[in-house]
Amino acid sequence: MPLQPILLTVQLAALTTAILLLVGTPVAWWLARSRARWKEAVAAVVALPLVLPPTVLGFYLLLLLGPQGPGGWLASSWGAHTLAFTFEGLVIGSVLYSMPFVVQPIRNAFEAFGERPLEVAATLGAGPFDRFFTVALPLAKRGVLTGAVLGFAHTVGEFGVVLMIGGAIPGKTKVLSVAIYDYVETGEWATAHVLAGGMLAFSFAVILTMMLLEKRLARAGT
Amino acid sequence: MINVFFRSALTATLALLVFTNPAGAAETTVAVAANFTEAAKEIATAFTAKTGHTAVLSFGSTGQFYTQIKQEAPFAVLLAADAETPKKLEGDGLAVPGSRYTYAIGKLVLWGKTPGVPADEATLKGGRFEKLSIANPKVAPYGAAGVQVLTRLGLTDALTSKLVQGTSIAQAFQFVDTGNAELGFVALSQVIAKAGAQYWLVPAALYDPILQDAVLLKKGEADAAARAFLAFLKGPEARKVIERYGYGLASGG
Numbered sequence: 236m237p238l239q240p241i242l243l244t245v246q247l248a249a250l251t252t253a254i255l256l257l258v259g260t261p262v263a264w265w266l267a268r269s270r271a272r273w274k275e276a277v278a279a280v281v282a283l284p285l286v287l288p289p290t291v292l293g294f295y296l297l298l299l300l301g302p303q304g305p306g307g308w309l310a311s312s313w314g315a316h317t318l319a320f321t322f323e324g325l326v327i328g329s330v331l332y333s334m335p336f337v338v339q340p341i342r343n344a345f346e347a348f349g350e351r352p353l354e355v356a357a358t359l360g361a362g363p364f365d366r367f368f369t370v371a372l373p374l375a376k377r378g379v380l381t382g383a384v385l386g387f388a389h390t391v392g393e394f395g396v397v398l399m400i401g402g403a404i405p406g407k408t409k410v411l412s413v414a415i416y417d418y419v420e421t422g423e424w425a426t427a428h429v430l431a432g433g434m435l436a437f438s439f440a441v442i443l444t445m446m447l448l449e450k451r452l453a454r455a456g457t
Numbered sequence: 458m459i460n461v462f463f464r465s466a467l468t469a470t471l472a473l474l475v476f477t478n479p480a481g482a483a484e485t486t487v488a489v490a491a492n493f494t495e496a497a498k499e500i501a502t503a504f505t506a507k508t509g510h511t512a513v514l515s516f517g518s519t520g521q522f523y524t525q526i527k528q529e530a531p532f533a534v535l536l537a538a539d540a541e542t543p544k545k546l547e548g549d550g551l552a553v554p555g556s557r558y559t560y561a562i563g564k565l566v567l568w569g570k571t572p573g574v575p576a577d578e579a580t581l582k583g584g585r586f587e588k589l590s591i592a593n594p595k596v597a598p599y600g601a602a603g604v605q606v607l608t609r610l611g612l613t614d615a616l617t618s619k620l621v622q623g624t625s626i627a628q629a630f631q632f633v634d635t636g637n638a639e640l641g642f643v644a645l646s647q648v649i650a651k652a653g654a655q656y657w658l659v660p661a662a663l664y665d666p667i668l669q670d671a672v673l674l675k676k677g678e679a680d681a682a683a684r685a686f687l688a689f690l691k692g693p694e695a696r697k698v699i700e701r702y703g704y705g706l707a708s709g710g
Contacts, residue, residue, distance in 0.1 A: 297635050317638075319635075403621070
């Protein structure tokens with residue numbers, strides 16, 4: 236039972252989800268509240284990975300992370316020359332790739348409760364930060380939870396992008412999906428079955444848990 | 458209305474099928490090891506010009522094709538990057554016995570295009586680079602050859618941490634081409650036509666000969682176009698192309 240790819244995948248998905256919650260929540264907030272006319276253009280950019288083939292993202296990432304791109308420039312600050320084939324590179328790719336899965340549910344949640352609770356909080360003297368953390372965020376917790384679960388699950392399920400920028404280095408970039416691909420290709424079907432079956436069970440459990448949670452929170456919430 | 462549109466579209470499609478398919482010309486599907494991509498494209502074009510048949514080419518790693526053929530992939534011919542896979546397929550009853558032959562002998566090169574990192578033996582031994590790209594040695598014979606080179610030069614321990622793997626020799630090539638890996642073990646055929654390409658032709662003593670065998674698969678046994686393609690591959694026109702891409706030819710083959 237190859238534990239290393241499993242561990243690596245969990246690490247990648249956990250870190251990606253944490254970053255996405257930190258970055259995605261303000262983005263979702265802005266998308267939900269802003270009256271800027273070009274905000275839907277930003278929303279469209281965030282949603283792009285939903286429709287783009289992973290190969291498009293993989294191709295551009297390979298160039299962006301490489302020595303001629305900003306990734307290479309960044310890497311040169313610690314003496315390396317590319318961010319491709321690194322764990323950090325995979326995190327960057329995963330954050331971009333899973334962004335819509337986190338931002339969209341949180342944005343929906345922010346939009347769902349409307350202006351009123353915030354106006355009430357403002358009349359009661361709550362400042363903007365206070366309103367965000369003690370009113371908006373708790374009201375949107377369902378969306379945040381959904382976003383976190385989907386972001387995590389989607390990163391675990393990522394394949395094309397990782398295959399293109401990873402280089403299948405054990406312990407660094409050889410995540411579960413790539414390991415399964417490898418086992419299938421080399422005819423080691425017994426191991427492939429174990430991992431693939433595990434993924435199937437995991438994915439089912441995630442989706443089921445999320446649906447049940449949603450239902451419970453919906454009952455408790457309103 | 459929709460019906461009329463549908464019927465005329467159907468007629469047009471049928472007409473197209475009839476007119477683009479001259480009498481006797483057929484289509485056959487050929488699985489081609491990634492290292493042979495460019496040569497195969499040229500050969501397929503010449504094949505169509507000469508016989509009227511069409512060879513539809515699929516590119517990938519040899520190991521990948523093996524798995525697919527075992528799952529009844531609709532390939533009529535396999536141009537592998539090794540001799541073992543066609544032999545195994547024959548043993549599995551998936552290839553036509555007696556149809557195997559060596560169509561090309563592959564040559565391995567160390568290729569690089571990063572300034573200051575010359576692709577040669579000294580750089581490899583000095584280890585002053587970050588990444589060495591290689592095809593997955595378990596599925597790609599050129600990858601396995603690359604591993605042998607490292608073993609025979611005694612560099613396995615020093616360089617294993619620098620290895621990045623492509624799923625086929627095409628991805629190993631692409632990692633170097635995008636500049637993400639400074640060096641890579643690729644096929645001579647991939648770089649020979651590149652103007653100004655800088656590479657080290659790895660001495661043949663450092664790896665086992667890469668005998669690339671072609672084989673007629675069971676799915677192509679009754680396929681005249683598949684047999685014609687294999688015959689064409691053995692002919693002087695195809696051999697000239699194969700040699701131009703830097704491959705060796707089996708004597709008498």
